[in-house]
Amino acid sequence: MSTNTIDNSRKVTTRRLIEMKHRGEKISMLTAYDYSSAKIIDEAGMDVILVGDSASNVMAGNVTTLPITLDQMIYHAKSVMKATKRALVVVDLPFGSYQGNSKEALASAIRIMKESHAEAVKMEGGAEIRESVERILSAGIPVMGHLGLTPQSINKFGTYNVRAREQEEADKLIADARLLEEIGCFAIVLEKIPAQLAGEVARQLSIPVIGIGAGGKVDGQVLVMHDMLGINKGFSPRFLRRYADLAGIMNTAIQNYIKDVKSGDFPSPEESY
Ligand code: KIV
Numbered sequence: 001m002s003t004n005t006i007d008n009s010r011k012v013t014t015r016r017l018i019e020m021k022h023r024g025e026k027i028s029m030l031t032a033y034d035y036s037s038a039k040i041i042d043e044a045g046m047d048v049i050l051v052g053d054s055a056s057n058v059m060a061g062n063v064t065t066l067p068i069t070l071d072q073m074i075y076h077a078k079s080v081m082k083a084t085k086r087a088l089v090v091v092d093l094p095f096g097s098y099q100g101n102s103k104e105a106l107a108s109a110i111r112i113m114k115e116s117h118a119e120a121v122k123m124e125g126g127a128e129i130r131e132s133v134e135r136i137l138s139a140g141i142p143v144m145g146h147l148g149l150t151p152q153s154i155n156k157f158g159t160y161n162v163r164a165r166e167q168e169e170a171d172k173l174i175a176d177a178r179l180l181e182e183i184g185c186f187a188i189v190l191e192k193i194p195a196q197l198a199g200e201v202a203r204q205l206s207i208p209v210i211g212i213g214a215g216g217k218v219d220g221q222v223l224v225m226h227d228m229l230g231i232n233k234g235f236s237p238r239f240l241r242r243y244a245d246l247a248g249i250m251n252t253a254i255q256n257y258i259k260d261v262k263s264g265d266f267p268s269p270e271e272s273y
Contacts, residue, residue, distance in 0.1 A: 015186075030049065032049050051118065054151075058227075060072075070097045124147075134183050143185045144189060146188070160237075
C-alpha cells in the first residue's frame with residue numbers, strides 16, 4: 001500500500017489522530033457507554049469513542065455529570081472496550097478523581113487503563129490541573145484536554161451558556177490550550193465556545209482540536225450518541241444535529257409489542273416450540 005493511501009481498517013492511535021490533523025482529514029468522535037452501542041459505532045468507522053461522564057446524565061438520569069464515580073466509569077469503559085476493534089477509546093476521568101491531588105489523579109488514571117484496557121483519558125481544565133495532567137502523562141498515559149464549557153464546573157459557571165465570549169476568558173482559554181499542548185496532551189476538546197475562537201485555537205495548535213458547539217473550523221467533531229440519535233429528546237442546543245428519531249422508533253415498536261401481547265397475536269405458532 002502506498003504511504004498516501006488512507007487505510008480505514010487500521011487501528012486508530014493518538015499518533016494517527018495527529019497525522020489526520022496534519023493532512024486535513026477531519027476526526028469523528030462519538031460517546032458510547034455500553035457494549036452493543038460501541039460495536040455499532042466502531043463498525044460504522046468512528047475514529048474516536050468517548051466513554052464520557054455524560055453517562056451520568058443519559059445513562060443514570062442525573063442532572064449533572066458530577067455524581068458518576070470512578071468505578072462506574074470503569075464499568076462503562078470495560079463494556080465499550082470489549083466491543084471496539086478500530087476506534088481509539090478515551091475515558092473521562094470523573095469529577096473528584098483528579099482535581100487538586102496529582103497522586104490521586106495518577107491512581108485514578110492507572111485504574112482506568114489497567115481495569116478497562118482503554119487507551120487514553122480525558123480531563124477538564126487548564127493551568128489549574130497542570131500537575132495532575134503532567135503526572136499522568138509521565139506514566140505514559142495519553143491525555144486529551146477539555147476546555148470551554150467544562151460540565152464538571154457547572155456549579156462555578158451557574159449556566160450551560162456559551163463560554164469565552166469575553167476577551168479575558170478567551171485569552172485564558174488560548175493560554176490553557178497552548179499549555180496542554182506544551183506539556184504533552186495529544187488532543188483537546190473545546191465545548192460551546194465561539195466558532196472564531198475555536199478556529200484560532202485549532203490554527204495555533206499542532207495537536208487535534210475537537211469541537212462540540214465550537215463551529216466548523218476545528219479538526220473534528222464530537223457529539224453525545226443519545227442526543228444525535230434522538231434517544232434523549234429533552235436536550236436541543238443549537239449545535240446539536242439530530243440524525244435519527246430513535247425515541248420515536250422505539251416508542252412505536254414497543255407500543256406494537258404491547259398491543260400484540262395484549263391481543264394474543266404474539267407469539268404465533270411459528271414463534272413457539
Ligand atoms: O462526557 C461527554 O460526553 C463529553 C463530551 C460532551 C465531549 O465530555
